[in-house]
Amino acid sequence: MRVYGLLAHLGGRWSDVLQTTAWVVAVAWVVKASDALFGMPKVTRLDSLDWDVGPVEALSLTVVVPAKDEAENIAATLEALLASDYKGLRILAVNDRSTDATGTIMDDYTAKYPQRIRVMHITELPEGWLGKTHALMAATERIANEGGSEFILFTDADVLFSPSILRRAMAFAEATEADHLVVLPTMQVKSWGEGTVLGFFQIFGLWASRPWKVEDAEARRDIVGVGAFNLVRRAALEEIGGWSPQRLAVLEDITLGRRMKAAGMRQRIAFAPGLVLVHWAAGARGLVRVMTKNLFSAFNFRTWMLLGACAWVVVFCLGPVAGLLTQWTLFPALVVFCCIAVAYRVMGQVSWIDARYGWLYPLGAVMFLWAMLRSAATVLWHRGVEWRGTFYGLKELRQHNSPFVWERVAQELREEQLQAKRMVARAKRKAEKSAAKQKP
Helix, strand or coil: CHHHHHHHHHHHHHHHHHHHHHHHHHHHHHHHHHHHHHHHHHCEECCCHHHCCCCCCCCCEEEEEEECCCCCCHHHHHHHHHCCCCCCEEEEEEEECCCCCHHHHHHHHHHHCCCCEEEEEECCCCCCCCHHHHHHHHHHHHHHHCCCCCEEEECCCCEEECCCHHHHHHHHHHHCCCCEEEEECEECCCCHHHHHHHHHHHHHHHHHCCHHHCCCCCCCCCCCCCCCCEEEEHHHHHHCCCCHHHCCCCCHHHHHHHHHHHCCCCEEEEECCCCEEECCCCHHHHHHHHHHHHHHHHHCCCHHHHHHHHHHHHHHHHHHHHHCCCCCCHHHHHHHHHHHHHHHHHHHHHHCCCHHHHHHHHHHHHHHHHHHHHHHHHHHHHCEEEECCEEEEHHHHHHHCCCCHHHHHHHHHHHHHHHHHHHHHHHHHHHHHHHHHHCC
């Protein structure tokens, strides 16, 4: 009887813990879903008639398209850019050590459209650089040496642009005085596996960064950066040191956004459903393969940080599924499902990922969890990453992929600037006092 009483007591304790945890998770989802429901409509949509205009001033724009072994995609991307109706557009295609026909295709387009397209051929990768960041750095330096361009759009070799999107984006950048503008692309979904993974990925992203807070200078953790559409003011990019500080950043797009926000630059975000198209990878396996290369770097290649994210997915995303099995957690689990449905619906309106993929969100969570663990295991096993034929050691990568380093660097810079202003103010006061004493 005593043993039975003890077990009953422990069972009661566990039910209390489970019920409390379930309600904490449910309340967190309610806050997040309501935040998204009221916050997402505040984010600008460039597909609206309001932005079917161009900038008042004739702002110069160069689109940088780096490519390595992209013979299958590069022609379509260049054709889409050539169809743009933005008059101040120049295109700089960068052939980054390709071994296929990428460079030849670029040369053909340059010969056909010499006034609009230029090409760079990179044959060697300097030590201490990732291939893409080096290509972006080389392109940026060439643009500066050739007289400069007020804005630079960094994109990828597999992105399709509508004819009007660059004009709309430049109008928005001018109107909002943007130093960094990200137009979130529309992911092309060609299978149910892609929809399952991408649907969950966008919901997970809501917890990492709130789009409606990106433009708030005080919201330091809400940043954005997307390789398909990173538009920067060249002067702002030069002010933060160009690409050199992040030469080994695997997620160079997000790192650029983090650096811009940390430095106090004016960061902007916009949706443009259907106007910027990307097919990230073929099928669920392809997406997991791509994420395997990148996900561990998002956590500074630190196992404890990645495991913390995995634990969050288990508790906040998979826990409610298990919550359906007990009477203590049934109701909060149903609350979570309603909130997830709202999040899928709200995001689906701008991402064009069908909200019905929300029914498969537990499977998406498991796939994402597997991708994170696979990414960490692969990197730790090899003690580094082999990227485009070059091996980078884990210790070296950790030094350049910390998600917190840029805020620290920016804080130090802000303190130095503040100290300099104080010194100037003190010197000015002394000069005024000295001048006052010399007056008769």
